[in-house]
Amino acid sequence: MVHIYLPASFLSNLAGTLRSDASSPSIDYHAGFRDPLIECIATEFVRELTCETWGGSLLIEALSDALALRLLNSHAGFGIGPARSAIASPGLDSRRLQRVIDYIDANLAQPITLDDLAAVASLSRFHFSRMFKIATGQSPSTFVGHRRLEMAKIRLAAGLSIAQIAFDCGFSSESNFVRSFKRVGGMTPGEFRRMSRQ
Structure with a gap:
């Protein structure tokens, strides 16, 4: 059994972001139902x-957002319907995208949250998560994971210890x-180091 806690304030803020006329959401209680998307999200949490x-904390945040959206769209006392105009957005403009990438590169050794990236x-x-994926073709967690890799x-090629790199x-x-x-990568860090020295 998996217990996932989403604060009511988180759901209210998200509902307000999606629709300005959304009242305070209340999630319907149903026992014994199956929702394949919620099952998939819970499996990814576990x-x-x-x-x-590589992008652990960002992935957890993105999964939380996905779960909240599913609950609001399919299991709330109201349907929030489609999001406002950001759905048709072409993604982040080049200046915003570059600011976000610069922030990521400067903070790879630190925890990076969706809130941090959205603020940048x-x-x-x-909206940041959606627009970032449109602009890069990757979720923020995947993008950060690739940068960390x-x-x-x-x-590894420079000879730092595996423990320090971890x-x-x-x-x-x-x-x-x-x-x-x-x-x-298909190989251990030690194997990669040996191969890079050759």
């Missing part, structure tokens, strides 16, 4: 908690870092 990935772009968290490769990339342990690196 997967991230048991096996960290001067957008709400929800590239940082790890550079540090810490710098935001992993809770060296073993989680090694497992994630191998899953994404």
Whole structure:
């Protein structure tokens, strides 16, 4: 069993972002129903908690947003309907996108949240995620994960210890870092280091 807590204020803020005429949402209580999307989101929560990935905290935030949207659209006392005009947006303009990428690159060794990135772009968290994906073709968590992987490769080639690189990339342990690196790169960090020296 998985228990996921979303504060009421989070749902209210999201509902207000999506529709200015949205009243305070109340999620309907239903026992014993199946919602494949909610099941998928819960599975991803569990997967991230048991096996960290490169964009862990961002992924958890994105999953929280997805769960909240599903609850508001399908299980609330009202349907919020389609989001306002941001749906048709072409994505982040080049200056905002560059500011966000510069922020990511400058803070790869620190925890990066969707709120941080949305603030850099001067957008709400929800609209930022959508527009970032339109602009880059990747979710913020995937993008940050790839940047951290590239940082790890550079540090491995430079000879830094695997434990230090794991810490710098935001992993809770060296073993989680090694497992994630191998899953994404097809080889362990040690194998990558040996290959880069050749």
